[in-house]
Amino acid sequence: MNDATQIVRERATALLADGTVAAVVGWAAGRGDHDRHVFVARTPEEAALLVADQYCGALAAKRVLSLLDEGKIALVARGCESRAVNRFMADRQLKRDQVHVIGWPCPGMLDPATGDALKRCTECQRRNPVLSDEVVGDPVPEPELDRFAELERFEQKTPEERRAFFQDMYESCIRCYACRNACPCCTCRVCFVDQERVGWMGEEFTADQARYYGTVRAFHTGDRCIECGECQRVCPQHLPLMLLMHKQVRDIDGLFGPYPGGGMEPEGPDPLRTYHTDDLEEFM
């Protein structure tokens, strides 16, 4: 058992036993050697099943939101989970005193099938939690990674190639909405695609409908995206969803920056919803 797992289990057991929290959100092991899934421990016995190692690929943070009725919730939080907590607070989904953050400086995650680093971990800007109530282990160095390489490669394409790229992407989307369900910014009570009576979204499985869904979701989350890459990780079709997100993050940084990305601080920064008299207004 690695150190992080051991400490997480001890801390979770203590927090549950003394009644500080009603549940601890982390990960547990599945059938295969490297299978991990998000896990909610509600008793000290269940806390003994928690695992914190390099195969915990899923972003656990969003699960907290559905458990708030149960009481205060503890969350094992890496850099990305902690940024999600800031996101939730800025979006008025969570109050700081509803969550106990067990910070976990992240060693970087591996794909259980290939053993390679997860794509989002090769682009990560913050491995250490940006907020926490306690921390498991020592801080890790921040690797200063380039997250726009894929975008820059894409921008080399001609307009025709780009059109073909997106056509192919939206023809491949099966519209399962896993990307939305996993996204820490998608917290609307009723998503626009589910507003059946308004009928924003057609039911047919066509590239046009998928494009409409995909672009609206991308723009609706663009200035809040915490760049956890969870949408792309969960997409059963492995579609390059982070391209549109990175494009927006880089543009916001260039036009209204400096902008480090979503969820870095408890209240923003929130450039698209903050007005400055010296904002760029070239189009006016």
Add this chain to the structure above:
Amino acid sequence: MIISKDNMGALADAIGATQTVYVPGTERAATRFVAHKKGEPVVLGGANVRMPPKDLLFPATEKMYRWKKHEGQLSLETEAAAHEPFTVLGVRPCDMASVAKLDLVFLTKGFVDEFYQARRDAATFVAVTCVDPDGDCFCEAMGVRLDAAPAADVLLVDRGGAYEAKPQTEKGEAAVAAWAEALGAGADAAAGDAVEAHCTLNPAAAKAEERLRAEDFDNVWHSVADYCLTCGTCTFECPTCYCFDISQDVRADEGARFRCWDSCMFTQYTLMAGNHNPRADRASRVRQRFMHKLRYFADRYGEGLCVGCGRCIRDCPAGVDIAAIIDAVATAPEHELTEAARTVQADEAKKEAAHV
């Protein structure tokens, strides 16, 4: 008839001369059955395709009828029509078993779905024995044999370097006779023994079905609901999930009704007029999926609805594992009987008491 594995491309070319033939390939970001192009190689071994052949019989979106208003007159035009013949080459035993289950749904119990039937009648299924089960395959536990596909028109038995083509229906007899003629000398190849393979994953499905009939497993559904995203990937990729929803596309004076795949994992699936939703919480939707796969379908049709292809395990983004759930149910400590089971037991006790 024995056909060398190197000759699969030629076989597809020969079938393709008169009809569309679907073979394992890659399209729209996934391996699936794709229309064969003349001259391209065809390989039937290796990992099974990620998308099952379901959409060839039951497309994700299917027009049902159109309507038009013209000078006060309303006209209706059905989209149901006979389908051009086609062949699906290289279907695995698990997926062939799934077609037999779709047949039960769409063609039996007093109702025939004309859209499904048109495609089903037009299809010739050529199955291949499976020699490549992976760690998530558990079809044997679900009553499928890796060396048999009773619903197929032709079964290709893997004999090392070659396949032995065994017709299993009249359609299959005609197909194999036509292949022999088209392939000529290419049809004869040296064949070894039939390759035998077995699944390494064997969840206790029969035990689980029996217990799901008698006990509540709310603890299991709730613990799965703690991590399931209810995205529906599992149901879209499942070869046997058949739920659909009927919608319409209405323009000023014309419109069309179509149906498209739906999933019991979605909130909308059970949403009723007046906003009541009997399955609003995740746990009740998780319960529905597994109860339908492992028990309800068996109650209605006498066999389960899971063929053990492993797709929902491989592609679930949250790590939900039906094989692990089957075993969790089968091995859970004995607990509370369901209300229904209690009633049955009480009735039986009463009957016994009456006999005494």
